[in-house]
Amino acid sequence: MRVPFSIALVFLATVLLLPGSAMASSPREAVDAYIGDVLQTFRSYSGTDLQENAEQRKAFKKELSSLAQEVFAYRIMVRMSLGRYWADFSEEQQDKMVDLFVRVIEDNYFSKLVEAMDQVESYSKDMIRITGETVFSSRKAEVRSVIRYQDKEIPVNYRMLSRSEQGWQVYDIHVEDVSLISNYRSQFKNLLNRKSPQEVIERMKQKVEKGEAPDVLETE
Amino acid sequence: MFSRRNRAVLSPGVLKRGSWLRVCLAVITFCIILALAAPAPAQDDDGAPTEDELLSELEEDFASQPTVADPLEPYNRLVFRFNDGLYTYVLIPVADGYRAAMPEPFRQGIGNVFDNVRFPGRMVNHLLQGRPVRSGQEVAGFVINTLFGFGGLLDPAESISWLGPPDKDTGTTLGTWGIGQGVYIVWPVLGPSTLRSSVGMVGDYFLDPLYYIEDEELGWWLTGAENLNNLPSRMSRYQDMKDFGIEPYSSVKDGYVQYRREKIRK
Numbered sequence: 054m055r056v057p058f059s060i061a062l063v064f065l066a067t068v069l070l071l072p073g074s075a076m077a078s079s080p081r082e083a084v085d086a087y088i089g090d091v092l093q094t095f096r097s098y099s100g101t102d103l104q105e106n107a108e109q110r111k112a113f114k115k116e117l118s119s120l121a122q123e124v125f126a127y128r129i130m131v132r133m134s135l136g137r138y139w140a141d142f143s144e145e146q147q148d149k150m151v152d153l154f155v156r157v158i159e160d161n162y163f164s165k166l167v168e169a170m171d172q173v174e175s176y177s178k179d180m181i182r183i184t185g186e187t188v189f190s191s192r193k194a195e196v197r198s199v200i201r202y203q204d205k206e207i208p209v210n211y212r213m214l215s216r217s218e219q220g221w222q223v224y225d226i227h228v229e230d231v232s233l234i235s236n237y238r239s240q241f242k243n244l245l246n247r248k249s250p251q252e253v254i255e256r257m258k259q260k261v262e263k264g265e266a267p268d269v270l271e272t273e
Numbered sequence: 274m275f276s277r278r279n280r281a282v283l284s285p286g287v288l289k290r291g292s293w294l295r296v297c298l299a300v301i302t303f304c305i306i307l308a309l310a311a312p313a314p315a316q317d318d319d320g321a322p323t324e325d326e327l328l329s330e331l332e333e334d335f336a337s338q339p340t341v342a343d344p345l346e347p348y349n350r351l352v353f354r355f356n357d358g359l360y361t362y363v364l365i366p367v368a369d370g371y372r373a374a375m376p377e378p379f380r381q382g383i384g385n386v387f388d389n390v391r392f393p394g395r396m397v398n399h400l401l402q403g404r405p406v407r408s409g410q411e412v413a414g415f416v417i418n419t420l421f422g423f424g425g426l427l428d429p430a431e432s433i434s435w436l437g438p439p440d441k442d443t444g445t446t447l448g449t450w451g452i453g454q455g456v457y458i459v460w461p462v463l464g465p466s467t468l469r470s471s472v473g474m475v476g477d478y479f480l481d482p483l484y485y486i487e488d489e490e491l492g493w494w495l496t497g498a499e500n501l502n503n504l505p506s507r508m509s510r511y512q513d514m515k516d517f518g519i520e521p522y523s524s525v526k527d528g529y530v531q532y533r534r535e536k537i538r539k
Contacts, residue, residue, distance in 0.1 A: 132328065133335050161516045192327055214327060224331065230535035231528050233517075235338050239527035240520040253519075260519055 080194040080213040081186040083221040087124040088181050088198070091117065095166075103167045114163045126214065126222040127155050133224065134237035138245045146250050153257040160261065169202065191215065341457045341467060341530045349459040353522050356464055360511055368504040380502055382426040387499045389418045389425030394480035398441040402449045407438035439539040443480065444473025448537040457526055464511075465529035 094116050103110045131147075131154045132139050142150060181200050188194040192215040200207045212225035212232075225234040244253050343349065372380075392415040399408035414430035414437070422429045430436045447469050448454070455468025466474070478484060483499075486492040511525075518524035 129328065129331070133331055136332065136335065157517065157519070165513075193330075214331070216324065229532070231531045232338075235335060235531060236524055236527045237519070238335055238338075239340065240518060240523040243523040244520050257519060 079186070080188070080196050080211075080215075080221040081183060083124060083213065084196040084198065084211050084223075085183055087120060088183070090120050092181070094120065110167060113167070114159070117163055117166070118159055121159065123219075124223055126216065126219070126224045127151055129214070129222075129224045130154070130234055133234050135241050135245075136238055138241060138250070141245070142250045146254060149254055150257070153254065153261055156261045157257065194221070339530075339534070341454055341526065343457045343526065345456060345458060349457065350522055352459040352461055353525070355461060356459065357515075357521075359462065360508060364504060365508045365512070367501075368508040371501055372505045375502075380505065383498070383502045385418070385422070385428045386425045387502070389415060389422075389428075390482055393482060394443075394477055395438075395441055397480055398443060398446045399438065401446045402441065404438075407441075410436050410438045440536070442473055443476030444470040444533070445537045446476075447473055448533075454530070454533070457530070465525055467530075467533070470533060 094113070098109065098113050101109045101113075103113055128151050131151045134154070135142070135150070139147065180202075181198055183196060183198045185197045186194060187197075194213045194215075196211045196213060198209050198211070200209055208227075208229060210227040210230075211223045212227070213221045214224050215221050225232055227233070241253065244256070248256075375383075392411045396408045396411040399405070399411060415425075417430045417433070417436075418425045418428055421427075444467075452469055454470070458466050458468060458471060460466055460471070483492050483495050486495070514524050514528055515521050
C-alpha cells in the first residue's frame, strides 16, 4: 500500500506543530498551574522557620522567584509602568529598570509571604481560589481569584496577554481592584516629570537597598 | 517506501516530470499548513510586529485610565508628610499594640458589630442609587446578623450568596449621580480624599446611627473604639503602599482614586 507523499507531509507538519500544546492553553490554566506551584513550594518549606533561618529563606525566595519569572511578563510590566517615558531610557537603562523593578516587587512580595506563612497552618488549594476568567480578545484576558487570609477574602485579578513564545503571561495584577501597573505608572509619571531616567534608577537602587535592610540584606 | 521517496527528492535527476509536480504540490501544501497553524511567529519581547501591536494596545488601555486633578499638590504633600510622621511614630505603634492585645477573632467580631449597626447608611445610599433590591438585602443582612450572629458579632449573612451587596456610601451616590470627583485633597489624620468624597463624608456622618446616640460622650467613645479597631488593617494597608511605592505620595493618591472608582462602578 502506498501512502501518498503529500499526505505523509501533512501528517509530519501536524506532528511538528503539536509540541506547542504543552504550553498552558488557556489563561486560567496558566494561573492555576502557577498557584499550584507556589502552594507546593509553601508546603515543602512548611516545617522550617524562615524568619530565623536565613539560608532557607534565601532558597525559598529563589524558588518563588524562578516560578514568578515564568509567568510574569516583567519587561512588559516595566514598559507599561513607564508609559511614554520608556523611550527616554537607553537600552542599558531599560534593562537596569527591569532588574530593579523585579527586585522591588519580589523583595516586598516574598517578605510578606514569609510573614504570612507564620500565621497560616496549612497551604491548601482553598486558600487561593480561582473564581473566573474573561477573555477580552485572542491575546488579552483576565483571571480572577480570591485569597483567603485571616478571615478576609482579598480579590486578586491577573491581567494576561498571550505571547507566541511564552504562552499566557501576567502583565498586571489588580489587588482589591487597584491595578499595580496603573499605580506604578502614576508614580513614574510624577517622578519623570521632574527627574531624569538616571535619577529615577538611582532612586530605585536606594529603594532596593533600603527595602532589603536589615533582615533581608544578604551578601552573596 | 517513504525513504525511497525522500531519496528521490534529494537526487532530482532520477525524477520524472509527473513526480516533480507531485513533490511541488506536496511542499506547497506543507507550507500552507505551517502558515495556517502557526500564525505570525513573533520572536522576542519587543522585536516582532505583532507583539508591538499588542503593546501599543496595552499602552492605550493604560493611558486611558482616568486620574484626578491635584491643584493643591504643594499643600497636599505637606499634609501627606505630616500624616506619614503621625502614622509612623504614633498610629502604627498604637495599631501594633492593639493588634497584640486583641486577637484577630475579637477584632473581627468588633468590626462586624460596627458594620452591622451601620446598615442604615448603606441601605439609604442603595435607595438613592436606585437599587431597592440591594437596599432590601442590607435590611435582611442586618436582621440575620443581629438575630443569628449574637447581635452582629458574627456575620452569618456573609455566607449567603444572594445577600452581600457591595458596600456603598454617600460619596458613591454622588458619583452615581454623575457628579465629578473634584480635586484631590489630603486631610490631616484621615488621609486621601477628593472634594466629592469629602462632601460624602458629611452625608455619612448624618446617616451614622452613632451620631444619634443621645449620650454624646458615649457616642465619642464608640467612634473612638471603632477607629482603634480599624487601625491595624488601615495601617497595614498604608505600610504596603509605602513598601511597594517608589513615590509614595503618587502611589497613595492613585490607589485611592482607583479604589473609589471601582466602588462606584460595582
